Amino acid sequence: MGTFRIEGGAKLSGEITPQGAKNEALQILCAVLLTDQTVTIHNIPNIIDVNKLIKLLENLGVNIRKVGTSSFSFKANNLNLDYLQSEQFKEDGKGLRGSIMIVGPLLARFGKGYIPKPGGDKIGRRRLDTHFEGFIKLGAEFRYNKEEYFYGVEAKKLKGTYMLLDEASVTGTANIVMAAVLAEGTTTIYNAACEPYLQQLCTMLNQMGAKISGVGSNLLTIEGVESLGGTDHTVLPDMIEIGSWIGMAAMTKSELTIKNVGWPHLGVIPNVFRKLGITVEKRGDDIYIPEHVDGYEVQNFIDGSVLTISDAPWPGFTPDLLSIILTVATQARGSVLIHQKMFESRLFFVDKLIDMGAKIILCDPHRATVIGHDFKSSLKSTVMTSPDIRAGVSLLIAALSAKGTSTIHNIEQIDRGYQNIDGRLKAIGAHIVRLD
Numbered sequence: 388m389g390t391f392r393i394e395g396g397a398k399l400s401g402e403i404t405p406q407g408a409k410n411e412a413l414q415i416l417c418a419v420l421l422t423d424q425t426v427t428i429h430n431i432p433n434i435i436d437v438n439k440l441i442k443l444l445e446n447l448g449v450n451i452r453k454v455g456t457s458s459f460s461f462k463a464n465n466l467n468l469d470y471l472q473s474e475q476f477k478e479d480g481k482g483l484r485g486s487i488m489i490v491g492p493l494l495a496r497f498g499k500g501y502i503p504k505p506g507g508d509k510i511g512r513r514r515l516d517t518h519f520e521g522f523i524k525l526g527a528e529f530r531y532n533k534e535e536y537f538y539g540v541e542a543k544k545l546k547g548t549y550m551l552l553d554e555a556s557v558t559g560t561a562n563i564v565m566a567a568v569l570a571e572g573t574t575t576i577y578n579a580a581c582e583p584y585l586q587q588l589c590t591m592l593n594q595m596g597a598k599i600s601g602v603g604s605n606l607l608t609i610e611g612v613e614s615l616g617g618t619d620h621t622v623l624p625d626m627i628e629i630g631s632w633i634g635m636a637a638m639t640k641s642e643l644t645i646k647n648v649g650w651p652h653l654g655v656i657p658n659v660f661r662k663l664g665i666t667v668e669k670r671g672d673d674i675y676i677p678e679h680v681d682g683y684e685v686q687n688f689i690d691g692s693v694l695t696i697s698d699a700p701w702p703g704f705t706p707d708l709l710s711i712i713l714t715v716a717t718q719a720r721g722s723v724l725i726h727q728k729m730f731e732s733r734l735f736f737v738d739k740l741i742d743m744g745a746k747i748i749l750c751d752p753h754r755a756t757v758i759g760h761d762f763k764s765s766l767k768s769t770v771m772t773s774p775d776i777r778a779g780v781s782l783l784i785a786a787l788s789a790k791g792t793s794t795i796h797n798i799e800q801i802d803r804g805y806q807n808i809d810g811r812l813k814a815i816g817a818h819i820v821r822l823d
């Protein structure tokens with residue numbers, strides 16, 4: 388279990404360039420299974436989850452070549468499908484959440500797809516019904532081994548159909564889209580998720596020869612094609628990492644420029660930080676955060692009632708930034724209610740913030756009220772363990788702003804989604820050391 392030691396209170400300054408998006412990269416990597424041609428992907432983040440998926444693809448027989456610092460080419464022309472029955476696959480598959488998205492492409496191209504219960508954050512129930520209901524609608528037979536938590540779908544030929552998803556699942560939509568592109572006839576998916584990750588996936592699939600329309604909306608129409616070809620694709624900057632840097636700058640009262648953020652793809656994210664009173668300035672394609680010398684003040688609603696920040700499927704506010712918003716609010720002037728609607732165990736980390744002196748009332752597993760300190764009192768350093776990726780970064784932000792030296796254990800959770808976070812933080816002035 389790795390550990391960070393952080394001496395709080397240091398100002399950050401300078402420029403930071405966001406990594407490629409973790410959740411997009413996981414979808415795009417699975418899509419390489421849809422063709423026997425070469426797919427080259429740029430801006431792949433060097434993080435644990437992505438590296439695990441690349442390893443899984445390699446074990447499945449995909450020919451992988453590193454062609455640049457963050458660019459790889461993939462050729463899935465000689466797969467070893469026996470691997471899907473192996474013990475090794477059971478280990479590899481459950482190592483991350485994103486592995487679930489190999490099922491759709493495998494089912495579409497080879498008539499069978501399997502997966503052990505995938506891993507990922509332990510942030511509440513994370514069911515897979517949407518994925519498998521979609522495959523079944525396309526004509527697949529489903530089986531589930533309860534003892535081994537092993538899922539399987541098989542079909543001779545998938546047939547396009549209309550489906551209304553029970554929820555706008557991000558990985559579920561990606562999986563079903565990847566199955567439908569090679570199905571016979573037309574598939575219509577209503578209540579599809581439409582995060583930039585999915586828009587990027589659909590754009591890439593269209594470049595490979597798929598016929599998907601409605602990209603960016605919750606109604607996708609997919610005309611099945613016989614086969615797909617190769618392509619080149621560049622992963623967008625990671626919007627969750629960008630939000631994390633905004634939070635770090637504000638909480639440490641630092642001036643920071645976040646380079647090449649891909650503004651058109653950030654949706655409501657900048658505005659949600661602005662609601663906390665944080666200045667998020669657009670400078671070309673960069674975000675400039677000035678030093679918040681006088682802190683930041685939460686904006687109430689127009690009628691004067693307390694601000695609520697909650698998550699929703701895109702174009703709503705992503706649940707992956709709520710823990711960070713909550714943490715940043717602990718030093719705001721004013722109060723805010725954080726409502727995590729999607730996940731039922733994602734707010735429990737506030738215990739640690741309360742230990743550090745933050746004023747938070749955990750109303751129930753989904754809601755927490757934060758009464759900001761307005762920097763009149765600093766958080767106190769402490770020893771903590773990172774429970775999940777975003778809580779981990781939130782605790783890191785709290786530690787960077789705290790008085791004294793904090794320790795964060797289980798930093799593998801952070802490394803799952805943040806590339807060389809300690810190295811990059813050090814480069815902009817943070818006092819952080821990685822201990823093994």
Ligand SMILES: CC(=O)N[C@H]1[C@@H](OP(=O)(O)OP(=O)(O)OC[C@H]2O[C@@H](n3ccc(=O)[nH]c3=O)[C@H](O)[C@@H]2O)O[C@H](CO)[C@@H](O)[C@@H]1O
Pocket residue numbers: 410413484485511512513514554555556557558559580700705706707728729730
């Ligand atoms: C690898 C990956 O891409 N992971 C992301 C993906 O996970 P993932 O695709 O696993 O998440 P889903 O979109 O399936 O659902 C997340 C949770 O939200 C609930 N839900 C979902 C849709 C909805 O309309 N209402 C609702 O309550 C689900 O029941 C579930 O508990 O999307 C999540 C939601 O943005 C993000 O937190 C994860 O970072």
Ligand SMILES: C=C(OP(=O)(O)O)C(=O)O
Pocket residue numbers: 409410436483484485506507508707776777804
């Ligand atoms: C919940 C997350 O990831 P995963 O779905 O991979 O667990 C996340 O990225 O915040």
